[in-house]
Amino acid sequence: MTDVAASPFTMVGDPAAAACVGDSCLIPEHHPQAEVNRQLDEDLV
């Protein structure tokens, strides 16, 4: 979500974390499984 080459900062954290770019707010690939895991935890599945 960031042009790392242009960034003056040391980037930390998950580079695939959810962010909005332009008018698109992408959902990272790992989120659906995280959601399923949450539903399993809550006995919703």
Add this chain to the structure above:
Amino acid sequence: MSEPIKVDIWSDVQCPWCYIGKRKFEDGAAQFGGDVEVEYHSFELAPDTPVDFDGSPRDFLSQRKGIALDQVDMMLDRVTSIAKDVGLDYDYDHVHQTNTVKAHELLHFAKSKGLQLEMKEALLKAYFVDGGHVGRVADLAELAVTVGLDRDEVVTVLEANTYLADVKADVAQAQAYGIQGVPFFVIDGKYGISGAQEAAAFAGALEQARSERDAPEQDAS
């Protein structure tokens, strides 16, 4: 007593991950436990959106991205579910898709009055939870009153575009930094964190910044 750790956050009012990321950052800052000074900066995701966009976010996404409405519904349901995990009740059925430049101007005005954090929370809640309109001056003035700003003063500065240059300067700064998406967090001017990260990522970066500040003092003793 040491200075608080400065955190600069680029964010847009109509960015669902920005509100989720705000909650996760707040959680991370609480885990960190030290003094933190937060400043929000403007980022416009869709600056060409009309103030009175004729349609819902569902229509907006479908038209802009060419995505089928049932797929948009799935995406919004998933974002809503993730928001719920951090205690936010997104209500996409009542969200007013709009242009956020005036909301950003209001945030700069609120900063000048020491009320930026309160205004930011109020704007995000109005947009995602309460079905408020965050594009019109009259609605923004109404909302500003709830955090302690003067209605007439708000209307005056928004109609005069008093803070428009500050908004554009923030956007230009983001571009210079290579920031392409939001939320984007800069910790103590050193560490960049992109997106709605887990709270531990924020806590870790804050702790790292603090330890680097403390290191010279420890060496000197």
